[in-house]
Amino acid sequence: MKIGQLADKTGLSIQTIRFYERKALLAAPQRTQSNYRSYSDEALKQLLFIKQCRSLDMTIEEISLVLETRTNPESSCENVNATMDKHIDDIKHRISELNALQKTLKSMRAACNDDKKIKECGVLHRIDSIVDSHCPAKRND
Amino acid sequence: MKIGQLADKTGLSIQTIRFYERKALLAAPQRTQSNYRSYSDEALKQLLFIKQCRSLDMTIEEISLVLETRTNPESSCENVNATMDKHIDDIKHRISELNALQKTLKSMRAACNDDKKIKECGVLHRIDSIVDSHCPAKRND
DNA sequence: CTTGACTCTATACCAAGTATAGAGTTTACA
DNA sequence: TGTAAACTCTATACTTGGTATAGAGTCAAG
Ligand SMILES: [Zn+2]
Ligand SMILES: [Zn+2]
Ligand SMILES: [Zn+2]
Ligand SMILES: [Zn+2]
Numbered sequence: 001m002k003i004g005q006l007a008d009k010t011g012l013s014i015q016t017i018r019f020y021e022r023k024a025l026l027a028a029p030q031r032t033q034s035n036y037r038s039y040s041d042e043a044l045k046q047l048l049f050i051k052q053c054r055s056l057d058m059t060i061e062e063i064s065l066v067l068e069t070r071t072n073p074e075s076s077c078e079n080v081n082a083t084m085d086k087h088i089d090d091i092k093h094r095i096s097e098l099n100a101l102q103k104t105l106k107s108m109r110a111a112c113n114d115d116k117k118i119k120e121c122g123v124l125h126r127i128d129s130i131v132d133s134h135c136p137a138k139r140n141d
Numbered sequence: 142m143k144i145g146q147l148a149d150k151t152g153l154s155i156q157t158i159r160f161y162e163r164k165a166l167l168a169a170p171q172r173t174q175s176n177y178r179s180y181s182d183e184a185l186k187q188l189l190f191i192k193q194c195r196s197l198d199m200t201i202e203e204i205s206l207v208l209e210t211r212t213n214p215e216s217s218c219e220n221v222n223a224t225m226d227k228h229i230d231d232i233k234h235r236i237s238e239l240n241a242l243q244k245t246l247k248s249m250r251a252a253c254n255d256d257k258k259i260k261e262c263g264v265l266h267r268i269d270s271i272v273d274s275h276c277p278a279k280r281n282d
Numbered sequence: 283c284t285t286g287a288c289t290c291t292a293t294a295c296c297a298a299g300t301a302t303a304g305a306g307t308t309t310a311c312a
Numbered sequence: 313t314g315t316a317a318a319c320t321c322t323a324t325a326c327t328t329g330g331t332a333t334a335g336a337g338t339c340a341a342g
Contacts, residue, residue, distance in 0.1 A: 004282070004319065014282045014320085019299060034307055036320055048272040056249075057242055060298070066265075073260035077253050080264055084250045091246065095239045101198055102232045108197075109225045112218050119214035123221055124207075131189040141145070141155045141289070145288065155289085160330060175338055177289055201329070282320070 001039040010047045017047065023060055025050055025067065058087055142180040151188045158188065164201050166191055166208065199228055 007014045020026045026046055029037045046067075053063045062083050069079045111122030118124065148155045161167045167187055170178045187208075194204045203224050210220045252263025259265065 002320075013300075015300060016298085018321095023298090032307095034320080035322095036307080045272065049268060052268050052271050054298090056246060057239075070259060070265060073258065075259050076255065077257045077259060077262045077264070078255045080259070080262060081250070081253055081255055084246065084264055088243065088246045088250060091239055091243045095236060095243065098198075098232055098236045098239070102229065102236065105197060105225065105229045105232065109222070109229060112222055114217065114219045114222055116218045117214065118211060118216050118218060118221070121218045121221060123218070123225060124211060127190060127193050130193050131186065141287095143289075154331075156331060157329085159290095164329090173338095175289080176291095177338080195329085282318095 001041075001044070003037045003039070006039050006044060006047065009044055010051060012047060012051060020047070020050060023064075025060060025063060056087075057091065058083075062087055142182075142185070144178045144180070147180050147185060147188065150185055151192060153188060153192060161188070161191060164205075166201060166204060197228075198232070199224075203228055 001009075003014050003017055006012075007017060010017070012020075017026065021028055026043060029039045029043055032038050049067075050063055053066065058066075065083050066080055069075060108123055108126050111126055113122075116122065142150075144155050144158055147153075148158060151158070153161075158167065162169055167184060170180045170184055173179050190208075191204055194207065199207075206224050207221055210216060249264055249267050252267055254263075257263065
């Protein structure tokens with residue numbers, strides 16, 4: 001199977017498949033005489049697995065960990081479970097950040113309406129007033 | 142004020158300040174004889190404003206829009222409000238995506254425990270079973 | 283007068299791809 | 313058989329919002 005067919009079957013782009021190969025998520029396949037990549041059905045399965053993991057928003061590094069563990073059927077599930085747990089925690093963290101953010105943005109937005117002008121803008125005033133109470137930090141160049 | 146002092150006062154790194162200058166969020170400041178950047182208090186205010194917007198997770202493009210509008214005090218708030226509305230919508234969208242994802246991940250994770258082995262792993266089995274029902278797409282190289 | 287702290291530009295790197303250019307290969311069709 | 317379209321190859325640049333160097337120049341204290 002050539003890369004175009006694999007792309008069709010997986011719904012991934014050709015570039016993405018080559019990208020995963022560079023990232024070592026997918027083993028480099030055999031080549032034809034004309035140097036075209038030639039894939040097995042195993043590669044198709046692997047790619048679909050990777051695609052599924054990506055749709056779960058796992059990072060390439062997280063997927064690597066799972067794939068590596070997966071090669072040994074006798075090993076314990078602990079590593080995979082730990083990776084999943086950490087990832088679920090990643091998501092939870094991002095959700096709570098975004099919820100807080102949304103709250104702030106909504107209350108800020110409520111301070112203005114389209115009839116106002118910039119000089120009396122409730123949104124900008126609120127940003128400015130937060131700005132007026134600022135704080136410093138460290139540096140390195 | 143030199144860039145190091147500005148970095149201290151804003152809590153941004155020196156590289157970040159130069160980065161914002163390249164992105165035209167911050168006007169290029171005057172230079173000393175030795176070509177050092179020399180900032181006014183206006184630049185400090187501007188940077189703090191930008192920092193505040195970034196903490197609201199606005200993109201650089203969104204911030205640009207707001208900053209541009211802000212230069213004209215007589216203009217209507219409509220543009221700023223539209224930017225905020227779109228951004229709030231961005232966030233809302235991402236939250237609902239992440240909530241759905243979290244739900245999937247949790248139910249997946251519940252299918253396994255640390256006493257199992259990879260060959261009988263509930264998590265991997267569930268990924269595989271989704272993989273088995275796959276679908277193709279388009280391509281371009 | 284030298285050391286250390288600071289600044290300058292330019293460049294490379296991160297994630298997770300996407301999008302070219304320019305060259306070679308295979309397939310279809312007349 | 314010729315040739316044009318479709319495919320594939322590598323290499324490189326771009327995206328976002330920065331971070332991290334290298335190598336050179338500048339400034340202040342001792
Ligand atoms: Zn994660
Ligand atoms: Zn307003
Ligand atoms: Zn936005
Ligand atoms: Zn398991």
